[in-house]
Amino acid sequence: xxRRVVRQSKFRHVFGQVAKADQAxxxxxxxxxxxxxxxxxxxxxxxxxxxxAGGGGAFIVLPLAKTGRVDKNYPLVTGHTAPVLDIDWCPxxxxxxxxxxxxxxxxxWQIPDYTPMRxxxxxxxxxxxxxxxxxxxxxxxxxRNVLLSAGGDNVIIIWNVGTGEVLxxxxxxxxxxxxxxxxxxxxxxxxxxxxxKTLRIIDPRKGQVVAERFAAHEGMxxxxxxxxxxxxxxxxxxxxxxxxxxxxxxxxNFEEPVALQEMDTSNGVLLPFYxxxxxxxxxxxxxxxxxxxxxxxDEPPFVHYLNTFSSKEPQRGMGFMPKRGLDVSKCEIARFYxxxxxxxxxxxxxxxRKSDLFQDDLYPDTPGPEPALEADExxxxxxxxxxxxxxxxxxxxxxxxxxxxxxxxxxxxxxxxGPRRSQSASDxxxxxxxxxxxxxxxxxxxxxxxxQEQRITALENMLCELVDxxx
Numbered sequence: 341x342x343r344r345v346v347r348q349s350k351f352r353h354v355f356g357q358v359a360k361a362d363q364a365x366x367x368x369x370x371x372x373x374x375x376x377x378x379x380x381x382x383x384x385x386x387x388x389x390x391x392x393a394g395g396g397g398a399f400i401v402l403p404l405a406k407t408g409r410v411d412k413n414y415p416l417v418t419g420h421t422a423p424v425l426d427i428d429w430c431p432x433x434x435x436x437x438x439x440x441x442x443x444x445x446x447x448x449w450q451i452p453d454y455t456p457m458r459x460x461x462x463x464x465x466x467x468x469x470x471x472x473x474x475x476x477x478x479x480x481x482x483x484r485n486v487l488l489s490a491g492g493d494n495v496i497i498i499w500n501v502g503t504g505e506v507l508x509x510x511x512x513x514x515x516x517x518x519x520x521x522x523x524x525x526x527x528x529x530x531x532x533x534x535x536x537k538t539l540r541i542i543d544p545r546k547g548q549v550v551a552e553r554f555a556a557h558e559g560m561x562x563x564x565x566x567x568x569x570x571x572x573x574x575x576x577x578x579x580x581x582x583x584x585x586x587x588x589x590x591x592x593n594f595e596e597p598v599a600l601q602e603m604d605t606s607n608g609v610l611l612p613f614y615x616x617x618x619x620x621x622x623x624x625x626x627x628x629x630x631x632x633x634x635x636x637x638d639e640p641p642f643v644h645y646l647n648t649f650s651s652k653e654p655q656r657g658m659g660f661m662p663k664r665g666l667d668v669s670k671c672e673i674a675r676f677y678x679x680x681x682x683x684x685x686x687x688x689x690x691x692x693r694k695s696d697l698f699q700d701d702l703y704p705d706t707p708g709p710e711p712a713l714e715a716d717e718x719x720x721x722x723x724x725x726x727x728x729x730x731x732x733x734x735x736x737x738x739x740x741x742x743x744x745x746x747x748x749x750x751x752x753x754x755x756x757x758g759p760r761r762s763q764s765a766s767d768x769x770x771x772x773x774x775x776x777x778x779x780x781x782x783x784x785x786x787x788x789x790x791x792q793e794q795r796i797t798a799l800e801n802m803l804c805e806l807v808d809x810x811x
Contacts, residue, residue: 359687386402424440433709522567559577618635629651707729
């Protein structure tokens with residue numbers, strides 16, 4: 341008898357666990373908009389969730405530590421005149437988030453480290469260029485202040501947020517609604533899926549489709565695609581019989597899939613979350629109550645099923661923490677933020693290990709918060725891999741860094757003279773000064789209020805004594 345050999349993998353026993361009840365975020369009115377985005381974005385400092393809002397669109401931003409019941413009057417980020425459809429944190433500044441809306445605009449916001457007293461209504465910059473709703477946002481993985489947006493006008497625009505300029509506009513590549521857009525690891529290529537059932541790889545700077553595959557999945561329902569670290573494309577879609585399906589493709593040979601697997605029958609679009617460090621892909625269906633995860637390797641069948649995390653409640657959306665925000669002391673390799681109708685709960689994925697020491701095989705160096713390129717360098721044709729950091733001693737998010745927007749004078753298009761200095765948000769002399777001044781002012785006002793309250797208490801005591809004396 342031949343013995344079946346079990347595939348060796350350190351991720352075979354990854355298991356998911358819901359965080360304790362006191363670690364959830366309660367009483368959040370999650371948006372009911374019918375749109376296939378994740379409705380949630382998270383980084384090592386903040387959790388952002390698109391919420392229901394009367395008379396426009398809004399999202400809430402909570403410090404990660406602010407768990408428990410959220411006050412119904414907690415300040416929101418409001419500025420859009422129609423529902424917010426997508427949000428995305430800047431990978432190079434944990435205080436900057438972009439939002440896309442049905443009102444055709446993209447707004448970029450600076451979130452303070454302290455809790456604001458009232459709604460944040462003024463974005464750092466509003467990006468106007470789409471003629472219909474904007475439903476997809478994605479920051480460039482390695483270039484500073486470069487943001488991609490895709491709209492219902494079937495146009496992809498790549499912006500320089502630092503100047504408010506359109507760097508590139510990809511207009512005639514998609515004949516129908518764009519369903520998803522993803523950068524590769526160094527931001528030199530895009531992979532897109534579209535309602536016309538075509539999977540496209542695009543070189544945005546050349547403005548051309550490098551490769552395409554019609555009907556990667558034959559069903560009519562939306563498809564999703566992400567790049568893997570090997571340069572392959574992982575897709576989720578539907579068969580002609582409406583069965584959900586996943587695929588792995590080699591862009592150099594789009595004729596045949598590397599792998600194609602049918603999954604189950606369900607209407608929910610599968611949102612793929614890919615971790616390049618472990619080469620694990622997590623699939624979360626909107627309306628599902630489970631997260632399936634697979635390991636992608638170089639050995640057949642290439643996409644290996646690992647396990648399924650199941651819970652009772654269906655998910656309205658999902659946030660995925662970047663690797664630098666995980667707890668390495670607990671061998672945590674992924675953390676999700678699952679949206680319910682009225683709350684958000686963390687789900688922690690762990691590799692069981694007996695040792696308390698740092699597990700360097702689980703945590704290779706991972707992209708950090710420093711960009712590798714400036715926007716102009718990327719536009720001129722340069723490419724660079726992400727700047728990596730070690731998680732050996734854990735990760736401490738940097739202090740508040742202000743994003744400065746310098747709008748260029750379109751009438752004066754002459755190049756700047758002298759050596760070009762990279763414009764870093766962190767070395768702005770204004771940012772630290774402004775923050776300290778504001779904090780001092782707030783402190784002074786609080787002391788004044790405290791003094792007034794003490795004075796009122798003293799007067800009330802005197803009044804009571806007088807009333808008692810007359811009796």
